[in-house]
Amino acid sequence: MAIDLEAPRRPRPGELTFEAPRRGKPPRHVADLTPAQRRAVVAEAGFPAYRAEQVARHYFARLEPDPQRWTDVPVRERAGLAAALTPQLLTAVRELTADGGTTRKTLWRLFDGALVESVLMRYPDRVTMCISSQAGCGMNCPFCATGQAGLTRNLSTAEIVEQVVAGARELAAGEVPGGPGRVSNVVFMGMGEPMANYRAMVAAVRRLTEPLPSGLGMSARGVTVSTVGLAPRIRELAQEGLPVTLAVSLHAPDDELRDTLVPVNNRWRVDEVLDAAWEYAARTRRRVSIEYALIKDVNDQAWRADLLAKRLRGKLVHVNLIPLNPTPGSKWTASRPQDEREFVRRLEAGGIAVTVRDTRGREIDGACGQLAAASPQQAAARG
Ligand code: SAH
Numbered sequence: 511m512a513i514d515l516e517a518p519r520r521p522r523p524g525e526l527t528f529e530a531p532r533r534g535k536p537p538r539h540v541a542d543l544t545p546a547q548r549r550a551v552v553a554e555a556g557f558p559a560y561r562a563e564q565v566a567r568h569y570f571a572r573l574e575p576d577p578q579r580w581t582d583v584p585v586r587e588r589a590g591l592a593a594a595l596t597p598q599l600l601t602a603v604r605e606l607t608a609d610g611g612t613t614r615k616t617l618w619r620l621f622d623g624a625l626v627e628s629v630l631m632r633y634p635d636r637v638t639m640c641i642s643s644q645a646g647c648g649m650n651c652p653f654c655a656t657g658q659a660g661l662t663r664n665l666s667t668a669e670i671v672e673q674v675v676a677g678a679r680e681l682a683a684g685e686v687p688g689g690p691g692r693v694s695n696v697v698f699m700g701m702g703e704p705m706a707n708y709r710a711m712v713a714a715v716r717r718l719t720e721p722l723p724s725g726l727g728m729s730a731r732g733v734t735v736s737t738v739g740l741a742p743r744i745r746e747l748a749q750e751g752l753p754v755t756l757a758v759s760l761h762a763p764d765d766e767l768r769d770t771l772v773p774v775n776n777r778w779r780v781d782e783v784l785d786a787a788w789e790y791a792a793r794t795r796r797r798v799s800i801e802y803a804l805i806k807d808v809n810d811q812a813w814r815a816d817l818l819a820k821r822l823r824g825k826l827v828h829v830n831l832i833p834l835n836p837t838p839g840s841k842w843t844a845s846r847p848q849d850e851r852e853f854v855r856r857l858e859a860g861g862i863a864v865t866v867r868d869t870r871g872r873e874i875d876g877a878c879g880q881l882a883a884a885s886p887q888q889a890a891a892r893g
Contacts (some may be wrong), residue, residue, distance in 0.1 A: 517570075519664065523873075526574065526745040527752070528823075531678075534622065535661040535666070536599060536620065536621050536622075536665075536668070536669055537597040537599065537601060537621060538551070538568055538596040538668075539595065539596060539597060539666070539672070539746035540562075540569050540596055540599075540668070541570075541667060541668035541671040541672060541675070541714075541717050541802045542567055542666060542668045542713070544826050545562070545566070545724050546788070548565070548566060548595065549562045551594060551595065552565070552591070552594065552595070555590060555594040555767050556590075557587055557590065557591060557594075558649060559762040560627050561583065561587065561591055561725070562578065562595070563574075564582055564583055564817075565580070565583075565591055565592075565595045565596065565658075566577070566724050567666050567722075567723035568580050568596075568725055569595075569596055569675070570675070570717075570722060570724065570725055570726050571723035571727075571729075571847050572882040573675065573678055573679045573682050573720045575596065575655060575679070575750070576619045577589060577591065577592035577596070582714065586666065589860035594850070599606035599620065599666075599668055599669050599672050600618040600669065600672050600676065601618065601671065601672065602616055602617070602622065602676075602825070603617045603625065604617045606616075606871070606874040606875075607874070608636075608871055608872075608873050608874045609646060609870060609871075610616050610683070610687055611686060611687045611846070612631070612632040612633075612686065612687055613629065613631050613870050613871045613874070614629065614631070614680070614686065614721065615627055615628070615629045615630075615853065615871060615875070616628055616629045616630075616673075616676065618627075618673070619713045620645065620665075620669060622663075624645035624663060624675075625643040625645065626644075626645050626665065626669075626735050627642060627679065627700060627701060627702055627703050628640060628641045628642060628673040628676070629676075629700065629871055630677045630680065630681075630686065630693075631870050631871065632681075632686055632687070632688055632691065633656070634888060636688075636694040636695055636773060637677070637681060637691055637692065637695065637717070638693075638694070638695040638696070638697060638699050639673065639674050639677045639693050639695070639696050639697070640697050640699050641668075641670060641674060641696060641697070641698060641700045642665065642700035642701035642702050643664075643665055643670055643698050643700070643701070643702040643703070643711050643714075644661060644663065644664050644701060644703065644704075644706065644707050644763070645662035645664075645665065645701065645702070645704025645833040646659050646660055646661045646662040646663075646701060646702070647660075647661055647702045647703055648660060648661035648706065648735050649703045649738050649772070649773065649774055650705065650760075651708070651738065651761075651772050651773065652770070652771065652772060653805060653837065653840065653842055654837070655773065655837040655838075655875075656701045656702070658780045658837065659778060661702075664702075664706075664707040665702070665707065665710060666710055666712060667710045667714045668718065670710060670711065670714035671714050671717045671718065671726075671753060671822070672719060673700075674693055674696055674726065675726070677693050678692065678693050678726070680700070681693065686818060693726075693728065693735070693870040694728070694729075695712075695732040695733050695734070695756075696718060696728065696732065696733045696734070697733075697736065698733075698735045698736050699734070699752050699757070703737065703738055703740070704736065704737060704750050705735070705737045705740040705743035705744070705747075706740065708743055708747075711746060712747070712750055712752070713732070715733055715752055715754055716752070718733060719752070725832065729755075729825075730752050730753045730754050730873075731753060731755070731796075732753075733754040733755065734754065734755040734756075734757050734799065735747065735754050735755070735757065736757035736758075736801065737754055737756070737757070737758060737759065737761060738759050738772050738774050739758055739759065739772065739775070739783035739785040739786075740762070740774065740778065740779055741773060741778040741783050741785070741799050741875070742786075743783045744756065744783070744787060744789070744790055745786050745789055745790070746788035747790065748789055748790040748794060749793070750792040753794045753795070753796055754794075754796070755796055755797070755798075755799060756787060756790050756791075756794075756796065756799070757798075757799040757800075757801050757805075757830070758783060758784075758787050758799070758800055758801065758820075759772060759801040760772075760780070760783070760801065760802055760828050760861050761801070761802055761803055761805075762780075762809050762814065763780065763814055763817040763818040763821050764780065764814070765779050767809060767814075770810050771805075771808075771809065775834070780821070784822075786822060787800075787827075788825055791825065791826040791827070792826075795826075796826075797826045797827060797828050798825070798826060798827050798828070799827075800818075800822065800827060800828070800829045800830065801830050801831075802830070802832065803806055803830050803831075803832045803833075803834045803846070804831055804832065804833055804834060804844060804845040804849070804850055804853060805834045805842045805845065806834070806842065806843050806844060806845045806846060807844070808842060810849045810850070810853055812852055812853070812856055814853075815852070815853045815857055816856055816860065818862075819856060819857050819858065819859070819860025819861070819862050820860065820870060822860075822862050823860060823861060823862070826861070827863070828862075828863040828864070828865070829857055829862055829863065829864040829865075830864075830865055830866075830867055831850070831853065831864060831865070831866045831867065832866075832867040833845065833850065833856065833866070833891055835869065835872060850866070854866065
């Protein structure tokens with residue numbers, strides 16, 4: 511992948527600083543469209559409609575961004591088709607690697623200057639991509655780096671899909687140690703609240719899971735949508751016929767504490783969120799994942815472990831404990847090892863399946879909750 515090492519754009523002298531990125535729609539892209547819409551767009555641009563399938567094959571199956579290598583398309587049509595269906599949406603501003611190159615975080619600039627990040631993590635048996643659904647986030651969870659800067663805007667479907675395609679290209683080209691490979695898992699755990707960008711998120715999941723060559727051909731079981739708990743959207747997702755894994759960022763079993771850790775809890779309480787999650791599990795037969803960041807002396811008490819176990823007992827559920835990644839300047843830190851062990855022990859004693867999340871990518875700020883490049887100013891400061 512070509513990496514643009516140019517620094518994030520800084521305001522010129524006299525230019526208004528701190529202006530919000532220009533609004534407006536990202537350019538339309540093949541990954542935004544259904545096969546029928548692609549044909550219509552291609553025909554409207556004056557090309558034979560069947561070129562739509564050829565372009566989709568180059569994009570999703572061959573992962574070939576360069577129209578000059580679309581050799582089954584006449585030379586004179588290549589540039590026009592690329593302009594109509596594969597405009598450049600993401601520009602790599604910076605790529606950081608860790609774990610011998612098997613963890614890679616990319617900072618992307620979007621067409622309007624907004625910045626988002628994605629992380630590729632290669633394990634012996636799988637490749638997981640952690641992707642962003644929004645530039646910034648409006649949910650305001652006080653322990654999360656992304657939340658500090660607020661919401662810039664929703665990503666388009668193609669801006670979401672393109673993060674995965676970019677990782678797929680790196681893997682196919684053998685740029686990730688371990689030989690050529692494929693993306694097996696996608697988690698919506700980068701920047702943003704996917705349920706607050708519901709339509710684009712669902713369409714992106716469809717593109718990821720549609721069979722090659724009209725989509726990326728991934729298994730829906732390999733996709734995880736993580737949410738703060740927008741209960742009505744959880745119920746809606748249960749009806750989509752997309753058996754993705756649902757992850758609920760609970761972080762506290764009681765409303766009093768959750769009101770402060772996940773402010774949207776003031777709107778949808780723990781009970782309502784869990785009810786929606788159980789409906790999701792019942793409809794999709796998928797085990798729900800409960801995310802719980804362990805924060806020292808805040809939510810890691812033994813009684814909270816017991817209360818959590820009680821609330822989850824007998825359900826199709828699994829708890830994923832995440833040692834808190836402290837954000838810069840935060841007064842909070844990760845739990846003591848003995849408290850973490852006791853929390854795990856009590857959940858297990860309560861009959862709950864539990865794992866502790868690995869903390870890959872910490873040294874490149876690529877671990878959960880650390881994706882914070884919400885503004886060019888911030889990115890420049892981190893530079
Ligand atoms: N908005 C979605 C997805 C984004 S973050 C959500 O909230 O689920 C993915 C996970 O990382 C969430 O469970 C989130 O609560 C967690 N997280 C955020 N900041 C964190 C931090 N500093 N340490 C550990 N986990 C964090």
